[in-house]
Structures are given as C-alpha cells and as structure tokens.
Amino acid sequence: MDERRRSDEVMAALASERGAALNAYAYLLTGDLRDAEDLVQDALVKTFIRGRHLELSSAEGYVRTAILTTWIDTYRRRRQWERVRHLLVKGERKDGPADEVAARSDVRAALGRLAPQQRACVVLRYYDDLTVSEIADRLGLADGTVKRYLSVAVGRLETLLGPLSPPATDRTILVNEGDVR
Amino acid sequence: MSMDFGEALREITADAAVATRPVDLERAQARMRRRRTQGAVLSSVGAAVGVVVLVVAVVLVGSRVTGDVAPVVPVVTDTPTPTATSAAEGALCGTPFALEEMDDPDIEVQGAVRVGTLDRETASFEWDITPADTLYISVGTTPDVPDGPWDDLHLSDVTTMLVDPDGTVAFWTDPAKQLQVEATDGSGGVAVDGLYEAVDCRTGRALTGTYRAYATTALDGAGGGETLELAPVSFEPGSGQMAGQWDDRVPACGRPAPADLLAGEVDADFDVTLDPGVLENVRKGLHADVTVTATGPDRLTGRVPQAFHAILVDRSGTVVSRLYDPTREEFDSAATFDVGQGESFPAEVYQWFASCPDESRYGNVRAGKYDLYVYTVILASSGPGTSPGPRVAVGGPFPVTLR
Numbered sequence: 369m370d371e372r373r374r375s376d377e378v379m380a381a382l383a384s385e386r387g388a389a390l391n392a393y394a395y396l397l398t399g400d401l402r403d404a405e406d407l408v409q410d411a412l413v414k415t416f417i418r419g420r421h422l423e424l425s426s427a428e429g430y431v432r433t434a435i436l437t438t439w440i441d442t443y444r445r446r447r448q449w450e451r452v453r454h455l456l457v458k459g460e461r462k463d464g465p466a467d468e469v470a471a472r473s474d475v476r477a478a479l480g481r482l483a484p485q486q487r488a489c490v491v492l493r494y495y496d497d498l499t500v501s502e503i504a505d506r507l508g509l510a511d512g513t514v515k516r517y518l519s520v521a522v523g524r525l526e527t528l529l530g531p532l533s534p535p536a537t538d539r540t541i542l543v544n545e546g547d548v549r
Numbered sequence: 550m551s552m553d554f555g556e557a558l559r560e561i562t563a564d565a566a567v568a569t570r571p572v573d574l575e576r577a578q579a580r581m582r583r584r585r586t587q588g589a590v591l592s593s594v595g596a597a598v599g600v601v602v603l604v605v606a607v608v609l610v611g612s613r614v615t616g617d618v619a620p621v622v623p624v625v626t627d628t629p630t631p632t633a634t635s636a637a638e639g640a641l642c643g644t645p646f647a648l649e650e651m652d653d654p655d656i657e658v659q660g661a662v663r664v665g666t667l668d669r670e671t672a673s674f675e676w677d678i679t680p681a682d683t684l685y686i687s688v689g690t691t692p693d694v695p696d697g698p699w700d701d702l703h704l705s706d707v708t709t710m711l712v713d714p715d716g717t718v719a720f721w722t723d724p725a726k727q728l729q730v731e732a733t734d735g736s737g738g739v740a741v742d743g744l745y746e747a748v749d750c751r752t753g754r755a756l757t758g759t760y761r762a763y764a765t766t767a768l769d770g771a772g773g774g775e776t777l778e779l780a781p782v783s784f785e786p787g788s789g790q791m792a793g794q795w796d797d798r799v800p801a802c803g804r805p806a807p808a809d810l811l812a813g814e815v816d817a818d819f820d821v822t823l824d825p826g827v828l829e830n831v832r833k834g835l836h837a838d839v840t841v842t843a844t845g846p847d848r849l850t851g852r853v854p855q856a857f858h859a860i861l862v863d864r865s866g867t868v869v870s871r872l873y874d875p876t877r878e879e880f881d882s883a884a885t886f887d888v889g890q891g892e893s894f895p896a897e898v899y900q901w902f903a904s905c906p907d908e909s910r911y912g913n914v915r916a917g918k919y920d921l922y923v924y925t926v927i928l929a930s931s932g933p934g935t936s937p938g939p940r941v942a943v944g945g946p947f948p949v950t951l952r
Contacts, residue, residue, distance in 0.1 A: 387572035
C-alpha cells in the first residue's frame with residue numbers, strides 16, 4: 369500500500385510540475401487542447417494504475433509513451449470500425465473536412481491533414497528527434513513502416529508548407545528540462 | 550528556404566502549454582480509485598451471495614424475454630470441462646437468466662459487447678476481426694441525465710452477461726477473469742479495461758454463434774439498480790456493431806443551422822416527437838423518451854440506437870451545441886424497428902449540451918433560450934437483403950430554456 373501511495377504522490381507531483389508540458393505534447397497529436405487534456409488523463413491513469421514505483425525523473429517518459437500508445441490505440445480501434453464499415457452499410461458516407469480545430473495556423477492545419485499514425489511518427493521524428501529505428505520501437509512498427517509513414521507525411525507537409533529542413537537525428541533525449549517538452 | 554519543422558512544433562507546444570488548463574488531478578485520482586477497486590467488487594463472499602440473490606430473483610420474477618433476436622445455438626463439442634472459477638462464478642455461470650428490466654432513476658447503463666482480437670505485443674484490441682478470441686465489454690454507467698464533460702463509463706458498476714439460446718449464462722464479466730495485459734513491445738502500453746477471453750465459462754471452450762447480452766447493476770441484492778438487454782453479440786463474420794458517428798450528415802456546431810432545418814423542410818426518413826413537458830427543467834443535458842415515426846414510402850428495418858441526439862440552435866439560427874462527443878462511442882440497443890409510413894417506435898434522447906470545440910471555453914452551453922432539434926442518423930434497411938444505409942431522424946423545433 370505504501371508503494372501505491374508513493375506512486376500516487378509521484379503522479380501528483382508530475383501533474384503539478386509537468387502537466388502543462390504533457391498537455392502540450394498531447395496537443396501535437398490531437399490538435400485540440402481539451403482532447404489533449406483528456407489524453408493526458410488517460411495516460412496518467414494507465415501509467416500509475418498499477419501503483420508501480422517510478423522516480424519522478426523517469427515518470428514523465430513513461431507518461432509520454434502512454435500518451436503515444438493511447439493515441440495510436442484509439443486510432444487503431446477507430447480504424448478497425450472504418451475498415452469493416454463498408455461491408456455493413458452503403459457507401460454513402462462522405463469524408464469529413466480536415467480537423468478544423470487544428471486549423472489555427474499553417475503548421476497546425478498541415479498536421480491536421482495527417483493520419484494519426486503519420487502524425488505520431490512526425491512528432492517523434494521532428495519533436496522528439498528520434499531515429500527511424502527508435503520510432504519503430506516506440507510504436508511497435510517495422511522500420512520500413514515508419515519510413516513509409518514519414519515519407520508520406522513529409523511529402524504531404526511539404527506540399528502544404530514548402531521544404532522542411534531535416535530533423536536532428538542524433539539526439540535521443542525524450543525529456544529536456546527547461547523547455548515545455 | 551526550408552522550414553525548421555521541429556522548431557515550429559516547439560513553438561506550437563509553447564503556445565499550448567500556456568493555453569492548457571492544469572491537469573485535473575482529482576479526476577485522475579478518482580478514475581484510478583474506481584479502476585483499482587474494480588477487481589475486488591465481486592470476488593467477495595458478500596458479492597457472491599448478491600449474485601445468487603439476483604439470479605434467483607430474476608428467475609422468480611419473470612420469464613419475459615424481450616426482443617426478437619434468434620440466437621444461433623453455440624457449438625459445444627466433447628465433454629464439457631469445467632474451468633477454474635472465482636467465488637462468484639459458481640453462482641452465476643450456467644445459471645438461468647430471464648430479463649426483468651429495471652430503471653435506476655440516478656444512472657443510465659450504456660454500452661456494447663464487442664468481439665475481436667487482442668494484440669499482446671502492443672496490448673491493443675482490434676474489433677470485428679475473425680476468428681475472434683477476445684471480448685471487449687464496453688458497458689458502464691453514466692448519470693441518468695448527462696451533466697458535463699464525458700468521463701469514462703463506470704465499468705466497474707456493471708455486470709454484463711452473455712446468455713445462450715437455452716437462457717443460461719455462458720459468460721459474465723467476472724472481475725477475476727479480466728485480462729490485464731501489458732504490451733510486450735516495451736512501449737509500456739496497457740490494454741484497455743474490459744477485455745476478456747471469449748470463452749464459455751461452463752465449458753472452457755470458445756464462444757461461438759450469437760448470444761443475448763444483458764447488463765445489470767443490481768448485484769448487491771439490496772433492490773434497485775438498472776438491468777437491461779444490450780445488442781446481441783455475434784461471432785459470425787461481418788456482424789459487427791452498426792451504430793456510428795456521421796459528422797458530415799449532421800449540423801455542425803458553431804455554424805448556421807441548415808436552412809431546411811430551420812424551415813421545417815428537412816427531407817428526413819423519420820419524424821421525432823417528444824412530450825414538451827420534458828423540456829421544462831433542462832440544465833446541462835437531456836434524457837427523455839421520444840417517438841420516432843417513419844415518413845417515407847419504404848418499409849424500414851434496423852436496430853434502435855441507444856441514444857438519439859439533439860442540438861441547440863440560438864436565436865440567430867446558429868448551432869451552439871455539439872451533436873456528437875468525439876470521445877464517446879455510439880451504441881446499438883437490443884430493440885429493433887420494422888416500420889412503414891406512419892408507423893412508430895420508441896427511443897430515447899440522451900444528449901449532453903456541449904459547447905462548440907472552437908470556443909475558448911469547453912463545457913456546457915450557457916443558460917438561455919434556444920430551439921432544440923432532435924437530430925439522429927440511424928442505419929436502416931429498406932428491404933430483405935438490402936444493406937443498411939444512413940437515414941435521418943429529425944424533430945423540432947422545441948423551445949427550451951436552459952437553466
């Protein structure tokens with residue numbers, strides 16, 4: 369029980385000290401502040417539900433991973449439904465417009481045009497500065513799949529935003545204290 | 550000149566970090582408390598007694614079985630082999646169950662049982678994959694009248710059962726059997742709550758065919774609670790859930806309401822009416838009975854959604870509430886309809902009046918006078934062998950004062 373209490377204390381400290389940064393990170397994926405807050409909620413619960421002992425210094429990394437996996441998991445569930453839906457109903461449904469919530473700037477709008485898997489790869493590549501292999505490990509995908517997602521995503525982003533400079537590929541730091549990450 | 554995309558993302562997060570609200574720690578802690586107690590809810594001796602009380606009660610109270618589903622006989626071969634049981638399972642598994650619907654005035658049970666597979670590497674559940682080996686029990690309680698932003702359905706409050714054509718329980722949500730899966734890919738992912746192996750609790754063999762599904766909160770033997778039938782569960786290929794969100798077919802929040810809606814000229818397949826008395830004391834949401842009447846010449850059949858939706862339109866003709874909550878799923882009910890022109894069936898509106906997502910605030914629509922329109926997309930077939938398509942049900946305007 370003491371372990372669980374310590375775990376809860378770490379969660380409280382993390383939420384207090386790094387909550388804004390976690391919400392901001394989730395926002396890169398969701399494009400909607402309130403959805404980002406909900407995503408962080410889910411990630412915190414998933415990370416600390418077992419009451420396992422985590423140091424505050426490492427807990428943020430676990431929560432960020434949970435943010436990513438929760439986002440992808442939600443997408444996968446939706447995708448499964450979309451994949452079989454045509455078998456069950458007439459093909460009368462039209463695709464919706466791009467995520468209007470995210471369309472407050474060119475970059476936000478461009479991110480909103482990406483599929484969730486592509487978006488996660490882009491965030492990991494350009495924001496977390498992970499390599500393709502590291503992204504593949506993080507998301508449970510093959511390297512080739514990540515390359516394909518990045519290729520399609522970057523192509524789409526460059527169509528909308530112009531050429532992108534290459535990411536810094538050598539850094540693998542997930543949490544960089546002092547900024548909002 | 551190329552764009553430093555990483556820097557652009559960092560600028561976005563800097564803005565977002567300022568704009569975001571503090572993490573609602575109390576909410577997170579409350580959710581964790583609920584989930585941590587989930588595993589212990591029914592494994593106590595007291596709970597086992599409660600289960601016996603329920604089973605005996607429902608069998609004695611009535612033998613009425615509603616609905617018109619004809620479950621396929623589950624295939625059971627060889628000699629049944631009892632599986633390991635928890636304390637309560639001995640009481641519920643294999644016992645007869647007859648539905649006695651009960652409505653709790655304080656809560657609403659919603660949800661569905663999905664079939665699919667669990668990818669243990671990523672701890673993700675993928676539904677409607679066959680052959681299915683996993684059940685995802687997404688059934689829980691919400692307030693009887695919606696009153697705020699969505700929190701998880703309270704799964705731990707509900708026991709869900711699958712009942713075979715003989716009327717005996719072939720599966721139930723024994724907390725001791727819930728799958729606790731952590732991804733093996735090192736990602737730290739944890740599977741969602743509510744996953745179970747799709748196994749007949751009586752035989753230990755895979756569930757097959759189609760089962761009736763029931764959910765109840767009335768397991769403590771103290772009376773009260775809510776018990777209802779859910780949409781049937783089928784392991785047949787292509788028999789997945791039908792309900793869904795159709796954003797492109799409903800009025801968008803923050804935009805002018807469609808002219809044909811305001812003019813009362815929507816070419817809808819169903820007309821929805823309600824008792825105006827239910828709109829006398831509306832605050833943050835609405836839960837009310839409605840009557841749905843077919844308007845077109847075709848005979849339409851389908852499954853009634855658990856929740857019909859509604860929107861609010863202000864005096865300028867702008868839609869001021871969201872019809873769909875993107876974080877919430879749509880579910881079919883156990884009830885079906887088969888109606889021709891002028892024929893009706895009952896349904897329920899269950900709607901939280903959420904403000905538009907592009908407003909600075911996120912929450913309830915502010916108090917004031919509005920016109921309420923019931924607006925729902927239903928999947929319906931127009932004849933045997935015809936695949937179901939989306940049909941629109943519309944009612945209103947109904948003047949309402951949000952308090």
